[in-house]
Amino acid sequence: MMADLYRGLDRFSSLEREAILSWLRTTEPAELERLFIAADTVRRRTVGDEVHLRGLVEISNHCRRRCAYCGIRAPNRALRRYRMTQDEILAAAEEARAAGFGTLVLQSGEDPQLTGPYVAGLVSEIKRRTGLAVTLSLGERSRDDLARWREAGADRYLLRFETSDAALYRRIHPAADPEGPDRFALLGTLRALGYEVGSGVMIGIPGQSYQSLADDILAFRKLDLDMIGVGPYLPHPHTPLGYRPGHFLLPDSEQVPNDADMTYRVLSLTRLVCPFANIPSTTALATLANEEGRDLGLLRGANVVMPNLTPERYRSLYEIYPNKACLHETAEFLRTTLETRINFLGRKIGTGPGSKKIK
Numbered sequence: 001m002m003a004d005l006y007r008g009l010d011r012f013s014s015l016e017r018e019a020i021l022s023w024l025r026t027t028e029p030a031e032l033e034r035l036f037i038a039a040d041t042v043r044r045r046t047v048g049d050e051v052h053l054r055g056l057v058e059i060s061n062h063c064r065r066r067c068a069y070c071g072i073r074a075p076n077r078a079l080r081r082y083r084m085t086q087d088e089i090l091a092a093a094e095e096a097r098a099a100g101f102g103t104l105v106l107q108s109g110e111d112p113q114l115t116g117p118y119v120a121g122l123v124s125e126i127k128r129r130t131g132l133a134v135t136l137s138l139g140e141r142s143r144d145d146l147a148r149w150r151e152a153g154a155d156r157y158l159l160r161f162e163t164s165d166a167a168l169y170r171r172i173h174p175a176a177d178p179e180g181p182d183r184f185a186l187l188g189t190l191r192a193l194g195y196e197v198g199s200g201v202m203i204g205i206p207g208q209s210y211q212s213l214a215d216d217i218l219a220f221r222k223l224d225l226d227m228i229g230v231g232p233y234l235p236h237p238h239t240p241l242g243y244r245p246g247h248f249l250l251p252d253s254e255q256v257p258n259d260a261d262m263t264y265r266v267l268s269l270t271r272l273v274c275p276f277a278n279i280p281s282t283t284a285l286a287t288l289a290n291e292e293g294r295d296l297g298l299l300r301g302a303n304v305v306m307p308n309l310t311p312e313r314y315r316s317l318y319e320i321y322p323n324k325a326c327l328h329e330t331a332e333f334l335r336t337t338l339e340t341r342i343n344f345l346g347r348k349i350g351t352g353p354g355s356k357k358i359k
């Protein structure tokens with residue numbers, strides 16, 4: 001049985017570029033259905049029916065970067081900035097624990113005031129008080145900071161590489177430090193420090209071609225990621241890319257659309273190339289396609305949901321893209337409605353930290 005399973009997985013995980021491209025481009029509904037079913041079958045056999053909940057706390061929307069797509073980019077003067085206090089963050093951690101989540105995710109812009117020692121102290125206090133698994137998503141940071149946070153007890157780190165197309169990457173990411181390591185190098189550093197490593201991309205970035213998206217998916221496999229987040233690119237009017245994307249655009253036949261259908265395809269292919277990874281059905285997808293979209297993500301490869309636990313008064317300020325889903329829900333409400341929906345899909349809420357099962 002196990003031997004069969006691994007033979008089956010091998011067939012999928014050896015998917016090559018041409019096959020991936022044809023799945024990304026097919027217009028045949030029956031073929032697409034085959035892809036979705038294959039991904040769901042692999043998901044059930046590898047990571048099982050548990051859906052892990054990660055409580056997401058957006059601890060600061062200050063950011064020193066100028067990413068062309070992101071609403072919290074430094075030059076956006078239309079945005080009021082906030083930074084949660086340590087007490088507010090600890091209260092959110094407690095809320096996550098009380099609601100039964102196994103993991104707390106701390107995310108922020110690249111905020112220099114979240115210093116290495118401060119975050120280290122925060123992580124160890126959260127671990128001491130709650131015992132939750134702690135995931136950090138604080139942008140590109142120095143090796144020293146990352147090492148210090150790992151020593152303080154951080155378990156996982158998320159850093160999307162956004163696109164594997166180097167030219168497109170450069171166009172949408174004015175470098176903070178041109179001499180600094182690139183994101184692939186940082187992912188290697190995180191791995192060497194013993195973190196569970198997560199990355200991912202946006203789908204439908206203006207200028208993103210099908211070829212480059214196929215390469216993104218192959219990169220997931222090459223990097224052997226533990227966690228992979230993919231979501232649609234959502235234009236933000238106060239960013240250069242959202243305001244005037246014209247000069248980025250490729251011919252229609254080359255440009256990847258930023259829609260729900262393409263997101264499902266990528267989710268399924270990601271499951272097939274990385275059968276054991278933890279893969280969220282993302283907030284960006286739910287923003288585009290509501291709860292139905294989130295459910296379909298879970299039925300087409302995903303096994304994780306990241307409910308937002310940021311205090312209400314800050315939530316709308318963490319506006320990386322407009323109209324983010326779930327702006328007004330509490331941990332408890334999320335926990336009960338989500339549980340009902342997840343059970344309805346024939347799945348169950350995961351217990352424990354929900355680490356990657358096989359490396």
Ligand code: 5AD
Nearest residue numbers: 069070160202232233234284320321
């Ligand atoms: N649309 C979709 N996703 C976005 N992100 C940032 N800005 C946008 C946007 N406009 C994603 C990036 C980042 C993650 C935290 O949010 O992929 O890594």
